[in-house]
Amino acid sequence: MLFVPRQVALASLPSTPAAAAAMVAAGALHAGSRVLLPIRRSFSTPWSHVRSHLHSTKPPSAPLPPPPPPPPSSHAASARFTPAFTPTTRRSGSIGSGVVAWYLGSIEARPLLTKSITAATIYTVADLTSQMITLPPEESLDLIRTLRMASYGMLFSGPSLHYWFNFISKVVPKKDVVSTFKKMFLGQAVYGPIINCIFFSYNAGLQGETIPEIIARLKRDIIPTIKSGLIYWPLCDFITFKFIPVHLQPLVSNSFAFLWTIYLTYMAGLKKPGVEVITSS
16 A cells, blocks of 8 residues: 655745744744744645535525415305314215225125125015005004015026026127116016016915915906006116116116015905816715
8 A cells, every 4th residue: 555645845944943943833843954834735626616616506495485375264164164074074075985986896706696685675664654554543563474475586686687687788789778778678578577477476375375366366357467567667677778788787676676666565465366166966
């Protein structure tokens, strides 16, 4: 390693005692006939003058903008009252959106089970509503009848609507007006009569009616039910087929079926018709 001395000889000995004393006071050292003066070594780089020039020529920072004026008193008053209502609104909105998101996720993950449970719930509420409307005040609710209606929604209505809407969307995939009327016609001509016959037969069988009694009930009730369906269902089917996605059509149809189910449960709760018994003489 090369050692560079920190002191360099600069001048000869002074000629006068006063000059020598001044140099000694300044910190000079004698080295033979030379006087060594301490020199501070400067390690400036070539970029030092550039940095100093940039610092000296740096433009001044822009002044901060003035603060905004205070809001009017009406805004201040509304701001004071807003926090009292905002948390509740946000909470109710988040709960509602959470329930919808959960239901849509359930339809995507377990469509058949979700639609069956939905139909059972709607039939339960509809039957209770029908009983509260039609029963006299002194009679109590028939929970066995409500259980029958719920089981029908769970076992027949929900699954049948799931498969029917999937089938009809494949047979008539378009959503134009003509295709919508085709779906409506198929629903009234094919699905409606079949599902109504199943409904009356299932409920009559659970009530202990015999096959002749079930046939007599169908003869009495099925034609009036189909006629009433032709009045109620066309508009509901048009909205369902025209505007609702296929995976949500059973939900919308069951929602429309709430009022219809009140009518059906009323018809199903009628007394069984009399059966003529033919005896051989």
